[in-house]
Each structure stands twice: as C-alpha cells, then as structure tokens.
Amino acid sequence: MxxxxxxxxxxxxxxxxDALxxxxxxLSETQSHALNARLVLLMANEIGDLAKLTALMRMARDYDDV
Amino acid sequence: MAYDYAPFPYTAPPGLAAPEPRHPVAIVGAGPIGLAMAIDLAQHGIASVVLDDNNVVSVGSRAICWAKRTLEIFDRLGVADRMMQKGVTWKIGRQFHGRDEVFAFDLLPEDGHRFPAFINLQQYYVEEYLVDRARAFPDLIDLRFLNKVTAHEDHNDHARLTVETPDGPYTLEADYLIACDGAGSPTRTRMGLDFTGQTFQEQFLIADIEMADSPFGDHATPERWFWFDPPFHPGKSALLHMQPDNIYRIDLQLDVDADGRAEATEEKVLPRIRAIVGDKPFRLDWMSVYKFRCIKLDRFVHGRVIFVGDSAHVVSPFGARGGNGGIQDIDNLGWKLAAVLQGQAPAALIESYHEERSFGSAENILNSARATNFMTPKTPVEALFRAEVLRLAHDHPFARRLLNSGRLSQPCSLAGMALQTPPEDPAPMTPGRAVADAPLTGPEGDTWLVRVLPAGFVLLGVGAVALPAIDGLARVGIAQTGDHPCFDDPGGFARARYGDGWAYLIRPDGHVCAAFRAPTEAAVRRALSRTRGNDLPEATA
Structure with a gap:
C-alpha cells in the first residue's frame, strides 16, 4: 500500500x-454521484500531473470492494 | 462502592420571617456552575445567595471530563488539588475501526504544565468539593438547599425572586440574578426565550459500571477509547472512559428509532455491557438514554438576568465542551460582575461577557455538531464518505485526522474582541489567549506560572523588559530582576511561550488582554481602562 x-x-x-x-x-443519490464525478474531474485538473493522478487512482483502487 | 448521596441540610431562610436586605447576587442552581460562580464572586469580595430546588449533589456521574484550562480555573477557586488527587489523569485518545486501532491523539504532547490535558472525575465529587469550598466563605456565600425559585421579575435596577421552601414561600431581591439552572432552565422558560437549535435524532446510552478488572484490558494507562463499528456493537459507535473508584463510562450509539425507555432497563443494558467486558463481574452504577442537542441563547445577558452554563448553551457531549464551557463562563463573568458591583467598571462590561462567551459557546457548538454529524451520517452519501474515510484511515495520515469522534475542549481565544488591545507587533502570546503555563523557580522553590499570578489584573514581564509601577496593578517578573516578585525560568518554557522581552497585561480570568515590547505607564493604563470596559458603548438596558 x-x-x-x-x-x-x-x-x-x-x-x-463539513463543506463537502x-x-x-x-441532493438525491444520483445527483450526489454526479457531483462527486464533477469534483474528481475538477480536482484532477487542479492537480494536473498525470503520474500523480494515476498513482492516486491506483491507491484508491487498491482496496477490496465488496 | 456506590457514592454516598448524603443530603445537604435545609435551614429556614430569614426571608420567611422578615424581608431580607437586597442581595448583590442571587444564583439559581447549585450545580458545578452555580457553585463555582459563587466561589469566584466570593474571592472577588462579592456576596451571593445560591438557591437550589434540590438537596443532593448530581445523581449519576454526568460531566466527567475536566480539561486543563478548567483545572487551572478550579485551582484559582481552591478545589483543583482535591480534584487532581481523586481524578483519573489522561491525555491519550485512541480511535478504533472494527478491531483495529486507526489513530491515537495526544492532547498535551508538550512538557512544562502544572495540569494535565484532562482528568476524569464524576460530577458528584466536583459538586461535593465545591460545596465544601463554598462553606469556607460563610459571610459571602449563602447556600440554600430546597429553595426553589418559582417566579422572578426584572425591575431594571434589581430582580425580585419568589422562592418556595418546605416552610412556605418568600421573596428576595438581588442586584443581579444569575441563572445556572441547567439545560432545562426554568428561568429561561419563564422569560419565554427562544431555545431552539439542532437536535440529533440518534439516541445514545450512557452506562457507568463498576468493575475490578479494567475493560481496557492490558493497557494500564487510562485513556479515551472510541470505536467506529466495534465488533461488540456492530454498525454503531462506542466510547469508553475510566473514572475513579473503578467506575467506567460506556457510551453506546443506539438505533434512531430505539425505544429510549426500554433501552434504559437492566434487561437491555446488561447484555450490551457483557458484549464488551465478557464474563468479568461488574455492577451497573448508573444509566441514561439521551439525544444530542446543540443550542445557544441569542443573548446571554437580559437586563438584570444573566445566563451561565447549560442554561445559555447546550452541546452534544463528545468533546467535553459542556461543563468545561460553563466553567469558562463563570471565569469570564466573575471579575466583570464584581468590578461593576464595586463601582470600578461601567455596567457595559457585563455585555462583554455575552460577546466573549457567546463566541466561545458558538465555537463549542460548531465542534460538537461536526463531531456528531461525523458519528451519525444522515444520508447514504454521508455514510459512504464516512465509510471510505474510515478505510483510508488505516493507511493514510490525512484520513486519520478526518476521523472525528469529538474535538476535545480547548481554551477559547478572545483575540480581536472589544476588551483586548491589539498589539503593535505580533506578540508570541496573542492578546485574547488564556495564559500558557510554565514551570518556574521562586524564593519558595519550584512553582508554576498559573500559581504565581496574584488575584486581579497583573502586568507580567518575561526576560529583558522593564515593568512600570502602577498603583493597584500587581507586577510579576520572569527571568528578570526588579522591585516586584520575580521568578526564574530554568527550563526556558516561559521565554519560549511568551517571548524574551515581552510584557503582558493579564485579566483576572487569566486571559492576556494586551502585549507590549516596552510598556509605558500610559500605554498600560490605556489597555487597563479598555479591558475594564471604559471604551465600550453605554449599556442600553
């Protein structure tokens, strides 16, 4: 890890x-999922660095989802 | 062994036979806040009558966590030594997710403080010690048990109270009425003041158990343990604290729709406790089922009626901000009310109690509401974020700090408020903060900064700074010499915390109200006058 x-x-x-x-x-659950997706994209643009972003994706993916 | 709830004696008050002379202060409620208020006023030379409808201390442990700042205030009131002797000292909080520990926090990671981050001590002991201490002021504190205030009227320059006793009713008058009558304050209800805020739907069970073996297991050090989703209480949260007398506080989150009355029965509670402690023998000492509320009054001062403690503000208990907030209230109000009653300050100074403590209680409410929101997610998306924060917390430091099982009580800073003089240069100790302690050495040996500050206003000099002599203003020097009491700073803690070559004006409640590089008599007098309320607008009431 x-x-x-x-x-x-x-x-x-x-x-x-609290702000998050x-x-x-x-919002409904569907609206919340859409908000989360927009947030991820906006934050990705802020970070910018592709190597960092892919590392973060791996880090998040590295959990067993039931 | 269960606490011995010995009743306090009732004596027929003089007002039953003949009208009493007007009292400077009537305090309604002899809980920890009302008693501490009376002692603080007595130490400022102000007499009060304390009226309580009951005649025993708090039944059940109730408030148990007393913070460092509170202990410093209780030390000034003369009860901290007994509390320290009896209380369980702790500073580590551990948070668990399931079986795994995910994050531990140290509430006082630095040395050089007289008092610890926290002690745990049942409210009934605190009240007992405060009653004993109050009795050391027989001419200034008139404790009246079984004296129930049933009505009051504000007559602009005094308040008039109707009091019910076992021998019938009587009336008394007081310059000021201080309502320390708790979250359900009858004083507040009579005045019809709005007291609505956020109520959380989740119910929590508090159970105190006495057991010889520690439910903490092998850990000898008493700590605060909090579980998200523990194996013994799946899907909910749990909290464990140690108290004196082998008593342990267990706090369990219940279902939103749980039947509170049914939950507060041995039949329901004993299996829940056995799930935690196994087959170790224990005795159930006290239990209670409650909901959280976060509410404050819009105004703490209403003419001659002043609200203090839970009557003015209530918070959810995760964070120990109720009792500790109330003690900061009395600390803030005592010297101001005394100065007004003794003609040393304008009545407007009492309004500054509202400004400063309303801010403090809003800070407490913000923190406790956030902790409660984190503990009890309201929507699927909140639950989702909470679950993922918990998972990430096993691996990532940033996520550990997002875990919120209560942000524990810290002294409130009054920086930027009307009584404080902003410093010309940024001072190491910003005006508004409560004094930081430091170990010192004086003519009588080792001591502490919080113990050497005399009552009243103090001009404190640290290192290379000259303190002007001002009539009626005490001076204390650290790491300097002069014709005022001076102390050494062997470990350098005071110079590190206050800066070398700084002087500070300190209020009677131990909050810094001005900082100086080179204090002149005129500058100190100006700051003193400002802190005594002379620059405030005239009170309108």
Missing part, C-alpha cells in the same frame, strides 16, 4: 469535511 505522505488538510480538516457534506445537502 502506498501512502499519501502529506496531510495537506490539517488543521482545517473539519472545515473541509454541505455540498451534498439536499
């Missing part, structure tokens, strides 16, 4: 999580 070495969210991690939940407030 590769580890995301930096914690870039602390000390504002609770503000972030608020972004989903009032």
């Amino acid at each position: 590769t580890t995301a070495s930096h914690d870039n969210l602390s000390p504002h991690q609770d503000d972030f999580y 939940m608020a972004a989903h407030t009032g």
